[in-house]
Amino acid sequence: MMPQRSLGLTSATALVVANMIGAGVFSTSGLLLADLGSPWYVLFAWAAGGVQAALGAMCYGALARRIPESGGEYLFLSRTLHPAAGYVAGWLSLLVGFSAPLAAAAFAFGAYAKPWLGGVPPALAGSILILAFAAVHAVEVRRGALVQNWAVLFKVALIVAFIAMAACKIGVPAAPLDRPFPVAAFGVSLIWISFSYSGWNAAVYVGGEVRDPEKTIPRSLLLGTALVTLLYLALNTVFVFAAPMAELAGKLDVGRIAARAIGGAVLEEAVAGLIALALVSSVSSLVMAGPRVYAQMAADGVLPGGLAVTSGPPRAAIALQAGLALFFLWSATFDALLTWIGFTLSISTAATVTALIVLRKREGSAISVPGYPVVPWLFLAGVVAMTVFTVMQRPMESLVGFATILAGLAAWRIQKRRDSGFGTPDSG
Numbered sequence: 001m002m003p004q005r006s007l008g009l010t011s012a013t014a015l016v017v018a019n020m021i022g023a024g025v026f027s028t029s030g031l032l033l034a035d036l037g038s039p040w041y042v043l044f045a046w047a048a049g050g051v052q053a054a055l056g057a058m059c060y061g062a063l064a065r066r067i068p069e070s071g072g073e074y075l076f077l078s079r080t081l082h083p084a085a086g087y088v089a090g091w092l093s094l095l096v097g098f099s100a101p102l103a104a105a106a107f108a109f110g111a112y113a114k115p116w117l118g119g120v121p122p123a124l125a126g127s128i129l130i131l132a133f134a135a136v137h138a139v140e141v142r143r144g145a146l147v148q149n150w151a152v153l154f155k156v157a158l159i160v161a162f163i164a165m166a167a168c169k170i171g172v173p174a175a176p177l178d179r180p181f182p183v184a185a186f187g188v189s190l191i192w193i194s195f196s197y198s199g200w201n202a203a204v205y206v207g208g209e210v211r212d213p214e215k216t217i218p219r220s221l222l223l224g225t226a227l228v229t230l231l232y233l234a235l236n237t238v239f240v241f242a243a244p245m246a247e248l249a250g251k252l253d254v255g256r257i258a259a260r261a262i263g264g265a266v267l268e269e270a271v272a273g274l275i276a277l278a279l280v281s282s283v284s285s286l287v288m289a290g291p292r293v294y295a296q297m298a299a300d301g302v303l304p305g306g307l308a309v310t311s312g313p314p315r316a317a318i319a320l321q322a323g324l325a326l327f328f329l330w331s332a333t334f335d336a337l338l339t340w341i342g343f344t345l346s347i348s349t350a351a352t353v354t355a356l357i358v359l360r361k362r363e364g365s366a367i368s369v370p371g372y373p374v375v376p377w378l379f380l381a382g383v384v385a386m387t388v389f390t391v392m393q394r395p396m397e398s399l400v401g402f403a404t405i406l407a408g409l410a411a412w413r414i415q416k417r418r419d420s421g422f423g424t425p426d427s428g
Contacts (some may be wrong), residue, residue: 003285007222008264012203013100014152016224018198018285020053023156024349025232027273028192029239030251039240045186046236049193051227053200055379057225060188060201060354061218062369066359068213072205073352081353084412089348091408093205096344096401097373098290099321101198104341106130109279111161112272125150126329129280133287134322139316151281157230158274161212166238169262177274187389191298194386195342196232200225200347205289208296238262291317301417339397343390350383 007015032042063076071078074093078086106129110122117125203220207213210220240248242258251257259271295314298307307317353376360367369376391398 009216009223012210012216012220013227014226015285015289016200016202016220017156017228018152018281019202019226019289020110020197020228021159021231022101022196022199022282024192025235026255026278026375027253028196029236030248030254030257032189032190033240033245033248034250035189036182037179039245040068041181041186042240043236044187044188045193046232047229049190049197050225050232052190052194052382053197053225053229054222055382056349056353056373057200057221058218058370059356059376059379060204061221062367063352063356063359064204064207064217064221065214065318066205066367068210068217069208070298071207072201072293073348074297075350076295077355079239080359081351083302084409085351086353087297087302087412087415088405088408090293090302091411092344092348092404093290093293094321094363095324095404096341097348098286098293099324101127102130102286102290102325105279105282105286105328106325108275109283112276112279115179123329127326129283130287130322130325130329133284134318136317137284137287137291138313151277151284155274155281156227156231158233158277162271162274162372163231163234163238166242166258166262170238170241184389184420188274188393190382190386191339191342191393193392196344196347197225197228198345199285200228201269202285202289206291207336208292287318290321294320299420302412315372338367339390339394340400340404343387343394343401346383346387346390347401347405350380350387353383354378 007307009358018265028348029042029046032045033039036042036045063080067075067079069075070094072088072089074090076086077089103126106126107122108126109129110117110120110125113125114120114122198219203210203217203224208219210216237259239254247261248254248257255271256268262270263270291314292309294303294317295309297303298317299304307314307320309315309317356367356369357376360369360372
């Protein structure tokens with residue numbers, strides 16, 4: 001029995017927006033100011049990140065028109081390059097694409113909400129949040145999507161209200177750029193920004209549950225990415241010009257600092273609440289999207305069959321992801337999660353866009369790719385640059401990322417040998 005296609009353009013776009021707007025946009029610009037030395041360079045970096053995400057969205061939309069089913073990178077790579085590539089992509093999705101970011105978002109929520117929850121430890125509050133949304137999305141697809149849509153709408157409305165209020169109280173100077181463009185620092189900055197933009201591909205993970213997926217998925221990817229890019233640019237304009245650069249540079253809580261400079265302690269607490277809401281929505285979207293990948297892998301026989309579904313939400317896969325996220329949430333390696341996530345996911349997206357190029361060469365103009373060949377090759381060039389800078393600046397996390405990929409390949413070989421052994425009459 002095929003999954004019910006109950007998600008329309010609104011739900012698919014909301015999923016993209018919720019996946020993209022998380023903790024990164026509220027904490028990255030302070031670090032960027034310290035490295036780039038100019039608020040204008042910071043805004044240029046955010047614009048470049050939006051362009052990179054839009055290029056990826058166009059590439060993934062072309063693949064979704066050709067393969068309009070759930071599974072994301074796992075499905076695309078399995079069908080176009082090789083089952084091993086798809087398996088590793090699914091492996092990365094399970095560990096790095098969803099479970100680790102879910103843990104990071106839940107922990108950040110616990111940290112922001114700690115004063116309002118009587119000092120409850122962030123890991124405990126984050127655990128409760130993960131379990132709550134796992135229960136919501138395990139009940140029924142349409143009900144989970146409804147909660148998701150309203151959470152995203154409320155979050156975006158609050159962000160827009162904050163931007164509108166702040167726009168009346170800050171001044172944007174027209175000062176010229178009086179320092180050379182810092183190429184190396186800019187490349188590193190895109191690593192951080194890419195994490196904030198990650199999620200632009202979220203709708204492809206639930207393709208099997210989207211109505212008219214050949215049209216809806218590509219539109220939702222571009223619409224969600226464009227909306228978030230505009231919000232990011234407006235929000236970071238407020239952040240970098242709300243207070244003197246010396247007060248913002250190098251600080252993680254740039255949102256709080258900017259809000260305090262604009263409206264005092266009351267606005268600071270309100271913005272902290274907005275950030276907490278953004279993280280709640282992000283947790284919901286990750287719980288909604290990730291398990292569809294594992295369910296598809298189970299249906300294809302590369303994960304235990306109990307994770308597959310014939311109808312309704314993938315409840316077993318939701319439980320698996322929640323368990324992994326709780327492990328990461330309580331692990332001692334939490335501080336390295338963000339770099340590990342950005343590095344490994346960039347390799348996965350590059351492999352997927354490479355698969356699109358291979359498919360286009362194989363099937364010709366039957367595969368409609370906007371701006372081909374410029375769009376996919378520009379995207380790949382951006383990913384390669386960010387990967388090189390990550391290796392140079394964060395060698396240990398890069399090594400862990402490579403080890404994660406190799407572990408996925410090893411798991412695939414073990415899986416193939418086990419299947420081959422079970423199929424041999426004289427096997428012991």
